[in-house]
Every structure is written in C-alpha cells, then in structure tokens.
Amino acid sequence: MKCPYCGKEMAVGYIHNHSQPVQWLPNGAMPSRIKWTITDNGVPLKNKYKFFKENGYIAEAFYCKDCRIVIAPAE
Numbered sequence: 001m002k003c004p005y006c007g008k009e010m011a012v013g014y015i016h017n018h019s020q021p022v023q024w025l026p027n028g029a030m031p032s033r034i035k036w037t038i039t040d041n042g043v044p045l046k047n048k049y050k051f052f053k054e055n056g057y058i059a060e061a062f063y064c065k066d067c068r069i070v071i072a073p074a075e
C-alpha cells in the first residue's frame, strides 16, 4: 500500500490484541467486557485469529515511518 501522504511504499505489519478482535471505537464507547466480541458501535478491523503463533487477534496494518502514520483496513 502507498502512503496517502507522501506516496512511498508502506511497511506491512499488524496490530495485536489478546482476546478481542482489534476494533476502532468512537470516543465515549467502551470495549465489550466479553471476550471474542465486538462492541455494537465498534468498527472491527480486518482480523485474523492466530492461536499458536501470536496467541490472539491480529489486524493487518500499514506503517509509514516518514509520516509516522498507521493505516488499518476495516471489515
């Protein structure tokens, strides 16, 4: 993915979360207290669950070190 700010190629990586899918929440919203669930007004990122390797959820994310920005696609 090209960085939308500078146009350079972004590094591919991930954001990890242990027992809940990685999600974006609006200000004021609380994450669910129940494991493996998304809050009603949460926006899940593209998650994969990897038990053995990362032991939790990982969401694909791209990083531009020049602009210091992370972009993560949503479901």
Ligand SMILES: [Zn+2]
Residues within 6 Å of the ligand: 003, 004, 005, 006, 007, 008, 064, 065, 066, 067, 068
């Ligand atoms: Zn950039």
